[in-house]
Amino acid sequence: MMNDLWNEENLYIVAIAVLLPLTAGLVIVQVNPYYALVMRGILGAVAALVYALFGAADVALTEALVGTMLSITLYAIAVRSSLIMRLGIIEPDLPPEDLLQTLRQPLRPYHLRLELVPYPDQESLQAALEGKEVHGICFSQAAVKTPAPQYEIQTRVPRLYQILSGHLPLEKMAILNPAPPLTPANSL
Amino acid sequence: MNGIIIAMLLALLIPIYEAYRDSHIWQKMLAFASIATKTSMMILVVSVLRDDWMIGVVGVLILSVGNAALMLLAHVIKRSDEAGLYEP
Known part of the structure:
Protein backbone atom coordinates (compact mmCIF):
# COMPACT_ATOMS: atom_id res chain seq x y z
CA MET A 1 0.00 0.00 0.00
CA MET A 2 2.80 2.44 0.90
CA ASN A 3 4.62 1.63 -2.33
CA ASP A 4 1.35 2.15 -4.16
CA LEU A 5 1.01 5.61 -2.68
CA TRP A 6 4.54 6.74 -3.43
CA ASN A 7 4.79 5.74 -7.09
CA GLU A 8 4.64 8.49 -9.69
CA GLU A 9 1.09 7.71 -10.75
CA ASN A 10 -0.29 8.58 -7.31
CA LEU A 11 2.01 11.49 -6.52
CA TYR A 12 -0.83 14.01 -6.77
CA ILE A 13 -2.74 12.30 -3.94
CA VAL A 14 0.21 12.79 -1.60
CA ALA A 15 0.57 16.42 -2.71
CA ILE A 16 -3.12 17.12 -2.02
CA ALA A 17 -3.14 15.26 1.32
CA VAL A 18 -0.36 17.62 2.51
CA LEU A 19 -2.88 20.49 2.20
CA LEU A 20 -4.90 19.04 5.09
CA PRO A 21 -2.33 19.65 7.89
CA LEU A 22 -1.42 22.95 6.23
CA THR A 23 -4.96 24.36 6.43
CA ALA A 24 -5.47 22.81 9.89
CA GLY A 25 -2.40 24.76 11.04
CA LEU A 26 -3.93 27.93 9.57
CA VAL A 27 -7.08 27.36 11.68
CA ILE A 28 -4.99 27.04 14.84
CA VAL A 29 -3.02 30.28 14.39
CA GLN A 30 -6.13 32.46 13.99
CA VAL A 31 -6.86 34.79 16.92
CA ASN A 32 -10.12 36.38 15.80
CA PRO A 33 -12.98 33.86 16.18
CA TYR A 34 -14.63 34.97 12.92
CA TYR A 35 -11.38 34.49 10.98
CA ALA A 36 -11.07 31.03 12.53
CA LEU A 37 -14.57 30.20 11.26
CA VAL A 38 -13.67 31.18 7.69
CA MET A 39 -10.50 29.10 7.99
CA ARG A 40 -12.56 26.17 9.26
CA GLY A 41 -14.63 26.46 6.09
CA ILE A 42 -11.45 26.29 4.00
CA LEU A 43 -10.30 23.25 6.01
CA GLY A 44 -13.68 21.60 5.40
CA ALA A 45 -13.43 22.16 1.63
CA VAL A 46 -9.90 20.70 1.50
CA ALA A 47 -10.92 17.76 3.72
CA ALA A 48 -13.86 16.96 1.43
CA LEU A 49 -11.46 17.00 -1.53
CA VAL A 50 -9.05 14.60 0.19
CA TYR A 51 -11.83 12.21 1.23
CA ALA A 52 -13.27 12.17 -2.30
CA LEU A 53 -9.81 11.48 -3.76
CA PHE A 54 -9.39 8.47 -1.49
CA GLY A 55 -12.72 7.15 -2.75
CA ALA A 56 -14.77 7.87 0.36
CA ALA A 57 -17.58 9.77 -1.33
CA ASP A 58 -20.00 9.39 1.57
CA VAL A 59 -17.48 10.78 4.08
CA ALA A 60 -16.77 13.71 1.75
CA LEU A 61 -20.45 14.52 1.46
CA THR A 62 -20.91 14.37 5.24
CA GLU A 63 -17.89 16.61 5.77
CA ALA A 64 -19.30 19.21 3.38
CA LEU A 65 -22.86 19.08 4.72
CA VAL A 66 -22.33 18.74 8.48
CA GLY A 67 -18.67 19.51 9.14
CA THR A 68 -18.58 22.64 7.05
CA MET A 69 -22.03 24.06 6.44
CA LEU A 70 -23.89 23.21 9.66
CA SER A 71 -21.03 23.62 12.15
CA ILE A 72 -19.84 26.92 10.68
CA THR A 73 -23.33 28.40 10.69
CA LEU A 74 -24.06 27.29 14.25
CA TYR A 75 -20.67 28.46 15.52
CA ALA A 76 -21.05 31.82 13.76
CA ILE A 77 -24.38 32.37 15.51
CA ALA A 78 -22.92 31.22 18.85
CA VAL A 79 -19.90 33.53 18.56
CA ARG A 80 -22.07 36.40 17.45
CA SER A 81 -24.46 36.12 20.39
CA SER A 82 -21.91 35.36 23.11
CA LEU A 83 -19.09 37.84 22.37
CA MET B 1 -3.76 13.02 -15.25
CA ASN B 2 -0.98 13.98 -12.88
CA GLY B 3 -0.24 17.18 -14.78
CA ILE B 4 -3.81 18.49 -14.69
CA ILE B 5 -4.23 17.79 -10.97
CA ILE B 6 -0.84 19.27 -10.04
CA ALA B 7 -1.68 22.43 -12.02
CA MET B 8 -5.03 22.70 -10.20
CA LEU B 9 -3.24 22.13 -6.89
CA LEU B 10 -0.86 25.00 -7.62
CA ALA B 11 -3.86 27.21 -8.45
CA LEU B 12 -5.42 26.14 -5.14
CA LEU B 13 -2.35 27.29 -3.20
CA ILE B 14 -2.86 30.92 -4.32
CA PRO B 15 -6.16 31.55 -2.41
CA ILE B 16 -4.84 29.57 0.61
CA TYR B 17 -1.87 31.94 0.80
CA GLU B 18 -4.22 34.88 0.33
CA ALA B 19 -6.46 33.68 3.19
CA TYR B 20 -3.40 33.36 5.43
CA ARG B 21 -1.90 36.74 4.56
CA ASP B 22 -4.88 39.08 4.32
CA SER B 23 -6.28 40.39 7.58
CA HIS B 24 -9.59 41.70 6.28
CA ILE B 25 -12.61 39.47 6.87
CA TRP B 26 -14.12 39.92 3.38
CA GLN B 27 -10.79 39.10 1.72
CA LYS B 28 -10.76 35.86 3.70
CA MET B 29 -14.34 35.17 2.59
CA LEU B 30 -13.29 35.73 -1.03
CA ALA B 31 -10.46 33.25 -0.56
CA PHE B 32 -12.93 30.79 1.01
CA ALA B 33 -15.25 31.12 -1.99
CA SER B 34 -12.35 30.54 -4.35
CA ILE B 35 -11.11 27.48 -2.43
CA ALA B 36 -14.60 25.95 -2.08
CA THR B 37 -15.16 26.21 -5.84
CA LYS B 38 -11.66 25.03 -6.76
CA THR B 39 -11.74 21.94 -4.54
CA SER B 40 -15.12 20.81 -5.87
CA MET B 41 -13.93 21.38 -9.44
CA MET B 42 -10.93 19.18 -8.62
CA ILE B 43 -13.30 16.48 -7.34
CA LEU B 44 -15.26 16.71 -10.62
CA VAL B 45 -12.10 16.47 -12.75
CA VAL B 46 -10.86 13.45 -10.77
CA SER B 47 -14.26 11.77 -11.10
CA VAL B 48 -14.23 12.24 -14.88
CA LEU B 49 -10.63 11.02 -15.20
CA ARG B 50 -11.35 7.96 -13.05
CA ASP B 51 -14.76 7.47 -14.69
CA ASP B 52 -16.28 7.18 -11.20
CA TRP B 53 -19.78 8.69 -11.16
CA MET B 54 -20.29 8.23 -7.44
CA ILE B 55 -17.52 10.77 -6.79
CA GLY B 56 -18.95 12.93 -9.57
CA VAL B 57 -22.37 13.23 -7.93
CA VAL B 58 -20.72 14.05 -4.59
CA GLY B 59 -18.60 16.70 -6.34
CA VAL B 60 -21.71 18.39 -7.72
CA LEU B 61 -23.36 18.32 -4.30
CA ILE B 62 -20.25 19.77 -2.62
CA LEU B 63 -20.07 22.47 -5.28
CA SER B 64 -23.59 23.64 -4.43
CA VAL B 65 -23.39 23.09 -0.65
CA GLY B 66 -20.05 24.89 -0.31
CA ASN B 67 -21.56 28.03 -1.80
CA ALA B 68 -24.62 27.72 0.45
CA ALA B 69 -22.35 27.61 3.53
CA LEU B 70 -20.53 30.66 2.20
CA MET B 71 -23.77 32.60 1.83
CA LEU B 72 -24.98 31.71 5.33
CA LEU B 73 -21.64 32.70 6.88
CA ALA B 74 -21.51 35.92 4.84
CA HIS B 75 -24.95 36.88 6.08
CA VAL B 76 -23.99 36.45 9.75
CA ILE B 77 -20.72 38.35 9.25
CA LYS B 78 -22.55 41.15 7.43
CA ARG B 79 -24.81 41.64 10.45
CA SER B 80 -21.75 41.89 12.71
CA ASP B 81 -20.16 44.26 10.22
CA GLU B 82 -23.14 46.61 10.43
CA ALA B 83 -22.82 46.59 14.23
CA GLY B 84 -19.37 48.15 13.86
CA LEU B 85 -17.08 45.31 14.84
CA TYR B 86 -14.90 45.47 11.76
CA GLU B 87 -14.37 49.19 11.37
CA PRO B 88 -10.77 49.88 10.35
Missing part, protein backbone atom coordinates in the same frame (compact mmCIF):
# COMPACT_ATOMS: atom_id res chain seq x y z
CA ILE A 84 -21.28 40.84 23.14
CA MET A 85 -21.70 43.49 25.82
CA ARG A 86 -25.31 44.53 26.23
CA LEU A 87 -25.48 48.09 27.54
CA GLY A 88 -28.81 49.46 28.74
CA ILE A 89 -29.47 53.14 27.97
CA ILE A 90 -32.34 55.56 28.48
CA GLU A 91 -33.97 56.21 25.11
CA PRO A 92 -34.13 60.06 24.87
CA ASP A 93 -30.77 60.46 26.63
CA LEU A 94 -28.42 58.66 24.21
CA PRO A 95 -24.70 59.05 24.83
CA PRO A 96 -23.01 60.83 21.90
CA GLU A 97 -21.39 58.73 19.20
CA ASP A 98 -17.80 59.69 20.08
CA LEU A 99 -18.33 58.45 23.64
CA LEU A 100 -19.62 55.14 22.29
CA GLN A 101 -16.52 54.94 20.11
CA THR A 102 -14.25 55.40 23.15
CA LEU A 103 -16.29 52.67 24.85
CA ARG A 104 -15.81 50.31 21.90
CA GLN A 105 -12.07 50.90 21.81
CA PRO A 106 -11.09 48.81 24.89
CA LEU A 107 -13.63 46.11 23.93
CA ARG A 108 -12.10 45.58 20.50
CA PRO A 109 -9.02 43.51 21.53
CA TYR A 110 -11.41 41.03 23.16
CA HIS A 111 -13.60 40.90 19.98
CA LEU A 112 -16.53 42.06 22.08
CA ARG A 113 -19.39 43.82 20.35
CA LEU A 114 -21.35 46.65 21.98
CA GLU A 115 -25.13 46.38 21.75
CA LEU A 116 -27.31 49.22 23.02
CA VAL A 117 -30.61 48.24 24.63
CA PRO A 118 -32.96 51.22 25.05
CA TYR A 119 -35.24 51.61 28.09
CA PRO A 120 -37.87 54.30 28.76
CA ASP A 121 -36.77 55.48 32.24
CA GLN A 122 -34.26 55.05 35.09
CA GLU A 123 -36.39 52.57 37.06
CA SER A 124 -36.74 50.07 34.22
CA LEU A 125 -33.01 50.52 33.53
CA GLN A 126 -32.12 49.52 37.08
CA ALA A 127 -34.62 46.66 36.95
CA ALA A 128 -33.01 45.38 33.73
CA LEU A 129 -29.58 45.38 35.38
CA GLU A 130 -30.85 43.55 38.44
CA GLY A 131 -32.86 41.14 36.30
CA LYS A 132 -29.66 40.37 34.27
CA GLU A 133 -31.20 41.46 30.98
CA VAL A 134 -28.11 43.61 30.32
CA HIS A 135 -24.45 43.43 31.37
CA GLY A 136 -24.27 47.12 32.20
CA ILE A 137 -26.27 50.32 32.15
CA CYS A 138 -25.28 53.83 31.08
CA PHE A 139 -27.03 56.95 32.36
CA SER A 140 -26.22 60.65 32.64
CA GLN A 141 -25.68 62.37 35.94
CA ALA A 142 -28.72 64.62 36.26
CA ALA A 143 -27.39 66.28 39.43
CA VAL A 144 -24.20 67.54 37.80
CA LYS A 145 -25.03 70.70 35.86
CA THR A 146 -22.07 70.99 33.55
CA PRO A 147 -22.24 71.99 29.88
CA ALA A 148 -21.26 68.50 28.78
CA PRO A 149 -23.34 65.94 30.68
CA GLN A 150 -21.34 63.30 32.47
CA TYR A 151 -22.26 59.69 31.89
CA GLU A 152 -21.90 56.86 34.32
CA ILE A 153 -21.66 53.18 33.52
CA GLN A 154 -22.70 50.62 36.04
CA THR A 155 -21.92 46.99 35.34
CA ARG A 156 -22.66 43.83 37.24
CA VAL A 157 -19.79 41.91 35.61
CA PRO A 158 -16.43 42.44 37.36
CA ARG A 159 -14.49 41.35 34.27
CA LEU A 160 -16.11 44.09 32.17
CA TYR A 161 -15.12 46.60 34.87
CA GLN A 162 -11.53 45.35 34.65
CA ILE A 163 -11.53 45.72 30.87
CA LEU A 164 -13.16 49.14 30.77
CA SER A 165 -11.64 50.91 33.80
CA GLY A 166 -8.64 53.02 32.94
CA HIS A 167 -9.64 53.34 29.29
CA LEU A 168 -12.49 55.84 29.60
CA PRO A 169 -12.19 59.65 29.64
CA LEU A 170 -13.17 60.24 33.27
CA GLU A 171 -14.44 63.79 32.78
CA LYS A 172 -17.08 62.52 30.34
CA MET A 173 -17.72 58.94 31.34
CA ALA A 174 -17.09 57.16 34.63
CA ILE A 175 -17.50 53.52 35.51
CA LEU A 176 -18.69 52.32 38.88
CA ASN A 177 -16.97 49.41 40.57
CA PRO A 178 -19.35 46.48 41.00
CA ALA A 179 -19.18 46.18 44.79
CA PRO A 180 -19.74 42.46 45.53
CA PRO A 181 -16.90 40.03 44.77
CA LEU A 182 -17.21 37.51 41.95
CA THR A 183 -19.73 34.85 42.90
CA PRO A 184 -21.66 32.49 40.63
CA ALA A 185 -24.73 34.65 41.17
CA ASN A 186 -23.34 37.80 39.53
CA SER A 187 -21.01 36.34 36.95
CA LEU A 188 -21.87 36.27 33.24
